[in-house]
Amino acid sequence: MITLENSDLRVTIKETGAEMTSLLDKKRSRQCLWTGDPAFWGRQAPTLFPIVGRCKNNAYRYRGKTYSMGQHGFVRDAVFQVEKQSDTHVSLVYRSNEETLAVYPFAFTLRIQYDLFDDLVATEYQVVNDSEEEPLYFSIGGHPGFLLDGALNDQLLCFSERETLDRVLLAPSGQFSRQVEPAYIKEGKPLQLHDGIFENDALVFHNFRSRTLRLVSSKSGRGVEMNLEGFPYVGIWSVNRPGAPFVCIEPWFGLADYEDFEGELPQKDGILKIEPWEVFHHSFTVRPL
Numbered sequence: 001m002i003t004l005e006n007s008d009l010r011v012t013i014k015e016t017g018a019e020m021t022s023l024l025d026k027k028r029s030r031q032c033l034w035t036g037d038p039a040f041w042g043r044q045a046p047t048l049f050p051i052v053g054r055c056k057n058n059a060y061r062y063r064g065k066t067y068s069m070g071q072h073g074f075v076r077d078a079v080f081q082v083e084k085q086s087d088t089h090v091s092l093v094y095r096s097n098e099e100t101l102a103v104y105p106f107a108f109t110l111r112i113q114y115d116l117f118d119d120l121v122a123t124e125y126q127v128v129n130d131s132e133e134e135p136l137y138f139s140i141g142g143h144p145g146f147l148l149d150g151a152l153n154d155q156l157l158c159f160s161e162r163e164t165l166d167r168v169l170l171a172p173s174g175q176f177s178r179q180v181e182p183a184y185i186k187e188g189k190p191l192q193l194h195d196g197i198f199e200n201d202a203l204v205f206h207n208f209r210s211r212t213l214r215l216v217s218s219k220s221g222r223g224v225e226m227n228l229e230g231f232p233y234v235g236i237w238s239v240n241r242p243g244a245p246f247v248c249i250e251p252w253f254g255l256a257d258y259e260d261f262e263g264e265l266p267q268k269d270g271i272l273k274i275e276p277w278e279v280f281h282h283s284f285t286v287r288p289l
Contacts, residue, residue: 008119018080018092018112020045025288034145034246045144046076052139053256054174062265088116107131124283139254145246149222155193159210162188168204202237227285
C-alpha cells in the first residue's frame with residue numbers, strides 16, 4: 001500500500017488497479033472515500049480502461065475479429081508497478097503484455113499519477129501508444145465513490161455553471177438507448193438525490209460547461225468537489241439499495257455501446273484515437289468540503 005500525505009490530506013493507493021483506497025481529510029478528521037464494503041459495492045475508485053461501460057454482448061470488433069471485453073475493461077484488476085514516489089506524488093505504470101494483447105490487440109503504456117496540492121488530490125491518466133505503426137483506440141475514465149455525510153435524501157449535486165442538462169438513458173442491458181430525459185437538471189438548480197434515483201442505473205450527462213461538480217449534504221455542507229474540466233461525459237451512480245452510504249462521480253472519455261451499435265471499435269461513440277508514439281493525458285481533482 002502506498003501512502004501520500006501533507007498537512008491537509010492523507011491518501012492511500014494500492015498497486016492493484018492503481019486504485020485509491022482512502023482519502024482522509026485531516027483537518028476535519030473525515031474519511032471521504034467509500035470503504036469498499038462488498039455488502040454494497042466492493043470497489044472504491046477503479047480506473048476504467050480500455051473501455052468505459054459495457055460493450056454490446058460484452059464484445060467488440062476490430063478489423064473483422066471479435067474480442068471479448070467485460071464491463072469497464074481489465075485495468076481495474078491489473079497490478080501496476082511504482083515508477084516514482086515521494087511524500088506527495090506517486091506514478092504507477094502498467095504496460096500491454098501477452099495477456100492483454102489476447103483481448104485488446106494494441107501496444108500501450110498506462111500511467112496513473114496521484115499528486116497532493118494542499119487540500120486537493122489530483123489523478124492524472126497518461127496513455128502512450130507504443131506501436132510504431134498502428135493507431136491506438138481506447139476509452140478511459142474514473143469511478144471514485146464518496147462516503148455521504150448523512151442520508152442519500154440529504155445530498156445535493158451542484159454544477160458550477162447554470163446548466164440545463166438532458167439525461168442519457170441506459171437500457172436494462174447496460175447499453176445506452178437513444179432516449180433522453182430532457183432537462184433532467186434545469187436552469188442551474190441543484191439536483192436533490194433521493195432513494196430510488198438510481199433505479200434505472202447511472203445518471204449520465206454530457207455537453208456540460210461546468211468545471212466543477214459538488215456532492216454535498218444539504219444539512220452539513222460537507223461533501224466533495226470534483227474538477228472535471230475537459231471530460232465530455234460524467235456519470236453519477238450508486239447501488240439502488242436503501243441505506244447505500246456512497247455515491248460515485250465518474251468523469252469519462254467514452255461511453256457504453258448504444259443498443260443499436262453494429263460498428264467496429266473505431267466507430268464506437270466517444271472512442272479516443274492516438275497515433276503511434278502519441279501521448280494522451282488528462283486529470284481530475286477532488287477536494288473535500
